Amino acid sequence: MKLWLEKQRYLIDFTLESLARRKARNLGLLGVYTVLVFVLASVALYTHALRQEAANVLAASPEVILQRLVAGRHDLIPPGYIEKVGRIRGVQKKEGRLWGYYYDAVVKANYTFMVPNDGSVAKGEIVVGPALERSRGLAAGNGISFRSYSGKLHTFIVASVLPQASEIVSADLLLMHEDDFRAFFDYPAGHYTDIALTVANPQEVRNVATKLAAALPDSRPILRDEVLRTYASIFDWREGIVLALLSAAILAFGILAWEKASGLSAEEKREIGILKAIGWETGDIIKMKFWEGLLISLTAFLAGFVAAYVHVFYAGAGLFEPVLKGWAVLYPEFRLTPHVDGLQVATLFFFTVFPYAAAVLVPIWKAAITDPDAVMRG
Incomplete structure (x- = not known):
């Protein structure tokens, strides 16, 4: 050798x-x-x-996101819909989510308005993403106004800026209180954008989605695995x-x-x-x-x-x-x-x-x- x-x-x-x-x-x-x-x-x-x-x-996103369809288009979740979802066997946790898009003519970009489920944002205040902070020159304590789609002007105080480490998902994100969100987008009380579901047994996610589609024919379950495959x-x-x-x-x-x-x-x-x-x-x-x-x-x-x-x-x-x-x-x-x-x-x-x-x-x-x-x- x-x-x-x-x-x-x-x-x-x-x-x-x-x-x-x-x-x-x-x-x-x-x-x-x-x-x-x-x-x-x-x-x-x-x-x-x-x-x-x-x-x-x-990895930290909901296992199933349930949307309601009307004429093939995404529509609001009406009152009582979440209770129907809760009766499906295998669903461990369910919560309605509030989010939407807003076009800002100042920077000619879309923002994502969202209500955190933990209630961490006070009424009249907002938390903005890093890219939004850079584009509008914002800082904690600043005031900023947005004109809603109904033509009303809404003013908010910037409570804080989301950390730089989260920018990949929070660049254009704007967090606000539920009351402010419903007033800004004229959301009816009890209505939600979609429903986030947690399944008790991860191996049964697809079966639960099948049950949801059968019990609620006007619904569209979106699985986390499907989103991953799309990306x-x-x-x-x-x-x-x-x-x-x-x-x-x-x-x-x-x-x-x-x-x-x-x-x-x-x-x-x-x-x-x-x-x-x-x-x-x-x-x-x-x-x-x-x-x-x-x-x-x-x-x-x-x-x-x-x-x-x-x-x-x-x-x-x-x-x-x-x-x-x-x-x-x-x-x-x-x-x-x-x-x-x-x-x-x-x-x-x-x-x-x-x-x-x-x-x-x-x-x-x-x-x-x-x-x-x-x-x-x-």
């Missing part, structure tokens, strides 16, 4: 010397190779991190758009790498002929060239992946952020939590390293089995 390791070390040393003799050509290929890995890894890391953020955010589909779709836009560049690199790997220059053929003439075996030449391809592809993969990691988790992924995250007037500012999927890295490694490393074997084998004199003569 020790002898084998020594032999591989000598082969690697010779391979590095051989690469250094064609420095400009190999550095150019390495640079293009690294950029390709960087782009693919950035897209993969960013979309995976977004999926994880969505999963973490939705995953959106991120997959956006990832596919980016990769489709980059497909021409990927194809061009593939042609370049294949041409470089599958064709030997006259200098390389001459080098192989000399090695054969001085006693190198065919297997040693193949191993030497395999190490050459592996060193180039492995170096490009490591450099590209590290650069992509820094780009995504420390530089905000500025190259792909607008496409993968979407856009909004009140855009949340948040830093993704570093998260790497081992299977994703292994897949990227397999499709970027092994094809190039393997592509060098056929032309090298053909040259290595040829008579040294014929090889050196071209």
Whole structure:
């Protein structure tokens, strides 16, 4: 084993010397190779991190959200509806929610008005999200007025600003007291926007949803798992758009790498002929060239992946952020939590390293089995 390791070390040393003799050509290929890995890894890391953020955010969301439909459209929950839901076996907890959208012509953006169920906001006061604070220049103690859809002007005092750490879900959020919400949107007493449900047995969530749909034909149960799948589909779709836009560049690199790997220059053929003439075996030449391809592809993969990691988790992924995250007037500012999927890295490694490393074997084998004199003569 020790002898084998020594032999591989000598082969690697010779391979590095051989690469250094064609420095400009190999550095150019390495640079293009690294950029390709960087782009693919950035897209993969960013979309995976977004999926994880969505999963973490939705982990604390209700297991089932029940909406009432009228003519196929979302309508208010009338009085007595919540009591009907409570009779469904398996429902552990139920609570009506009050929330709605408001368009602010000042910043030309939509806000989400919501009533916290814990009653933490006093009447006449509001709690605003970080993006809303930045766009309107608000601070605790400031007053702000909104004109409701009925034309009335309502004035509120900013009690506090939600923490920066929650901006991914609270950027455009505005929390207010229930009485203020009903007065602002002219909500009738006893009516709610939807119902949040907690199921006693998590394994029975889908069965409970089926019972709800059967008992209340005008209802639409929305499961947390379905919301997660929707977000995953959106991120997959956006990832596919980016990769489709980059497909021409990927194809061009593939042609370049294949041409470089599958064709030997006259200098390389001459080098192989000399090695054969001085006693190198065919297997040693193949191993030497395999190490050459592996060193180039492995170096490009490591450099590209590290650069992509820094780009995504420390530089905000500025190259792909607008496409993968979407856009909004009140855009949340948040830093993704570093998260790497081992299977994703292994897949990227397999499709970027092994094809190039393997592509060098056929032309090298053909040259290595040829008579040294014929090889050196071209």
